[in-house]
């Protein structure tokens with residue numbers, strides 16, 4: 001039997017906001033994927049991955065999960081000593097969920113009770129997200145559990161708030177001029193320290209207020225208009241979101257990206273936003289005219305993920 005593949009994810013909207021109860025829209029990204037396997041070549045990558053799993057299994061052994069979601073940690077540990085590793089080309093620290101895919105793969109293989117992602121109830125989806133949040137916290141402190149959940153479900157998910165989330169249909173892409181794309185900042189980012197900066201900022205009342213009254217409002221409006229394919233309000237809110245992040249998420253914007261972020265806002269040719277926690281890795285871009293944006297972003301490595 002071949003092991004199931006677990007895909008990368010892209011948080012189109014909701015990074016940071018989701019920790020504070022905003023809406024979120026997260027989609028699988030099948031360009032990158034991973035699967036659990038036993039040593040094949042015993043390469044440096046395989047040995048390193050196995051070492052990571054070893055340490056992670058100690059964390060899982062101490063984690064108290066409710067009966068429905070308990071893991072067979074003994075069997076996981078046994079497999080690790082027999083050379084288990086996570087064979088994955090999902091870049092680490094790029095905001096596309098390498099740890100989320102790993103968590104989903106481990107849960108799928110070692111949960112004592114088998115769950116069927118296709119027929120999971122809305123209630124259980126919520127419970128599963130909480131379980132994944134606890135499992136993923138090991139990698140970067142507080143996690144909403146969203147990354148592993150998306151990966152486990154392999155479907156777009158709309159998060160309405162902390163309590164409600166469900167599968168959602170993304171409007172079909174079209175061969176239009178518009179595009180959603182990734183830009184490689186050229187450096188890796190670390191989620192943990194970025195989340196720490198976020199919580200540090202959250203201690204200030206002014207920041208909490210603007211996050212709630214502006215960031216979350218623009219974020220939710222972007223999701224709403226995107227799902228309705230209402231492109232004019234979509235881009236109007238995207239610009240506000242991009243500008244807000246430029247002002248308030250400055251430490252999360254990699255230096256290499258700073259100038260082109262501003263250039264997008266000034267020219268209206270494209271708008272950039274964070275993809276995950278930021279600090280490095282990928283940045284998300286949105287444009288009505290990809291040909292034009294591509295020229296303006298010459299020299300940056302880009303990957304188109306959606307056309308409209």
Ligand SMILES: Nc1ncnc2c1ncn2[C@@H]1O[C@H](COP(=O)(O)OP(=O)(O)OP(=O)(O)O)[C@@H](O)[C@H]1O
Pocket residue numbers: 034048049050052053085086087088091092093094095096097098099100102139140147190191192276277278
């Ligand atoms: N192939 C792998 N084998 C073993 N461990 C891995 C593998 N891929 C990722 N990991 C674990 O996940 C950690 C990276 O997770 P982290 O949350 O910092 O980044 P990310 O998941 O790539 O980014 P983001 O959460 O922003 O999408 C690695 O340090 C490692 O512990």
Ligand SMILES: C[C@@](O)(CCO)CC(=O)[O-]
Pocket residue numbers: 011014015016017018019095142143144145146147191195276277
């Ligand atoms: C920053 C954050 O919103 C996204 C990181 O990939 C954290 C989370 O929701 O798990």
